Amino acid sequence: MDKTCWVIAGPTASGKTALSIRLAQEHGCEIICMDSMQLYRRMDIGTAKPTPAERAAVPHHMVDVAEPTEAFSVARYQEMAEACVRDIQARGKRALFVGGTGLYLRALRHPMAMGDVAADEGIRAELQALSEQPGGREKLHAMLAHVDAETAARLPVGDVRRVIRALEVWRLTGIPFSRQPQREQTPAFRYRVASLNMDRAKLYERVERRVDAMLREGLVEEVRGLLDSGVPPEAQAMKGLGYKELVPYLRGECSLEAAVDEMKKGTRHYAKRQLTWMRREEDVRWLDSLSPNAYDELEAYMTKGEESQ
DSSP states (O other): OOOOEEEEEOOTTSSHHHHHHHHHHHHTEEEEEOOTTTTBTTOOTTTTOOOHHHHHHSOEESSSOBOTTSOOOHHHHHHHHHHHHHHHHHTTOEEEEEOOOHHHHHHHHSOBOOOSOOOOHHHHHHHHHHHTSTTHHHHHHHHHHHHOHHHHHHSOTTOHHHHHHHHHHHHHHSSOGGGSOOOBOOOSSOEEEEEEEOOHHHHHHHHHHHHHHHHHHTHHHHHHHHHHTTOOTTSGGGGSTTTTTHHHHHTTSSOHHHHHHHHHHHHHHHHHHHHHHHHTSSSEEEEETTSTTHHHHHHHHHHTTGGGO
16 A cells, blocks of 8 residues: 555544545545644543544544643644554555644654754653653753753743754854754655645634534533543643633633633634644645545545556
8 A cells, every 4th residue: 555644634523534534434544633632531521522323433543642641742733643553554554644633743744853962861751850840840841941042932832852852963063053053854754745724714704613512512510520530721732722711711710701701712723823834844735624525535535646556
């Protein structure tokens, strides 16, 4: 089989799941989730995670792979997702990435070497130990900001692996990571990317309907359960849409109506940002997911040229 991975990207509520399930079933694919929230366990409703029936119909990977208390970096996603691809291909299947986290797609298609400086396990162990102390991640990030403000501004506090690497490079060379030579590595796999879109007004209407459906399905109870189980409001996972807006409500700081309004507004803005990100990507086929021919166009694009192989 051609080793090209297929990718269905696009904004939230654009119809990725239904098209991906059909494509996977008809072409022997296994789905790799490309969503930065669906990888967390016990966060099902607010992340619009594939249903048990959908996951039974097609094998899914990179779903429920982390606890909500964990920080999950882009580098960790890339490493785990590429391992999934190797496993899928070894079994004669095709990997189909599905999701709207453009940063994950960028990391897969354009992996960057982290400088040309050899690793120092002693420094890494020291910094890793610091990161595991209370407030350690914040201390590490502050250390990086002091010596390399440019890299610190680019890396979130939770991306401990890259923060440690940037500090390691500076300690070994005295040169900020932002001034080190950056080399784009050859991607491990080829990717054929389709991104869904639709009329903006219709997309926003679907977003609002999805939020209403999540509330009916028990999103407030899901968020309350996470907090009651000890997941702190400042956890990376709790900064996701649908979770961060409901925390103030559950604390009695705002009404449910105000929280829902913020959730809908935030999700509309997020959908717009997702579209903007994908327009910066090269070699993307755009499809109107509301078109009667959407699936046929998607299938034709993904399989183009395969009959000659």
